[in-house]
Amino acid sequence: MQYGQLRWTDSNGWQGEVLAEANVVFVFADHPFFQTEACYAQLRDRFPSAHIVGCSSSGSVLGTEISDGDVVATAVKLERGRVELVVSDFPAGGDVRAVGATLIAQLKADDLRHAFVISDGLQVNGSELAKGLNSASVAVTGGLAGDGTRFGATWVMADAPATQGRIAALGLYGDLRVRSGCFAGWQEFGAERVVTKSVGNVVYEIDGEPALTLYKKYLGDQAAGLPGSGLRFPLSVQESKADRALIRTLLAVDEAAQSLTFAGDVPQGYLCKLMRTNLDSLIDNAGMAAEAAQADQADATGVCLVVSCVGRRLVLGQLTEDELEIVRETLGENTAITGFYSYGELAPFSDILQCQLHNQTMTLTTLYE
Secondary structure (H helix, E strand, C coil): CEEEEEEEECCCEEEECCCCCCCEEEEEECCHHHHCHHHHHHHHHHCCCCEEEEEECCCEEECCEEECCCEEEEEEECCCEEEEEEEEECCCCCCHHHHHHHHHHHHCCCCEEEEEEEECCCCCCHHHHHHHHHHHCCCEEEEECCECECCCCCCEEECCCCECCEEEEEEEEECCEEEEEEECCCEEEEEEEEEEEEECCEEEEECCEEHHHHHHHHHHHHHHHCCHHHHHCCEEEECCCCCCCEEECEEEEECCCCEEEECCCCCCCCEEEEEECCHHHHHHHHHHHHHHHCCCCCCCCEEEEEEEEHHHHHHHHHHHHHHHHHHHHHHCCCEEEEEEEECEEEEECCCCCCEEEECCCEEEEEEEC
């Protein structure tokens, strides 16, 4: 495996190593240039035979640096493996679970090792997408595109100029070793409660009380900073005590309806608890994700795709790059690191094959030959 990394900025254009014979190029950006035909055309000119796939971000990762206002690209040449890319533009009101099932079926082959999926982060229900992707019993990771902290529109590039409403699935085949790690670092606190009224990702009542009223009661003085302060207090949800809990990040509050809107489905009847964390725990869990995803050989050359939640970035603040530093320390200098801060992470739990939509996790996918 060979790789090269480059960056585009307004002032300098593209700078870095161009690996013209690359099979696949991963590209991430928080800049309007990414949305233009020129951005794709310039990448295609540099990488004529590669699949080009990526998305808008809430922070782009190149090595151990997080950047805004630029475009980052990592080109990979596989020596024994191969890749295939399938794409679907999701229609408003469409069946996203069916779309996910169709995409994964198109990739199916005897030597399929893994699927890496990137989706529009606002128009697509990530929970339903994950259910569709699970229909073929293939390991899946990836994430939902970001738009900084604006939550306005997200974009996906997949062998064509970036557009909204797109879902791209990259199949990884052949003599490849693909591993993943997904860890959070949040702890539950307070009483266990029941979601008594919800629709999709909007929660109206918990234990029969208005959801926003109850949330404010727990947050105390910090309730004045909602919805932003809610990023520090996500919700743990599970169907029953026998099931693994998922984390849901608060996106918005509705004072009139007294409701809470989360970055993933919170089904009615599920158990829930508030969560909190500290900075050390978040960084330590990034290291645990790297340990789960690292290669068998310490000196192996590979690529690590990072999908970390925008909520983690907002909580960690100036220490955000520390979670990338611990990934670098664990994986070693021979592994190229790239990726993005997302509106949701797609990954299985470390001991369960089924892909889930997560929030507030550090999700890593590593590729080695």
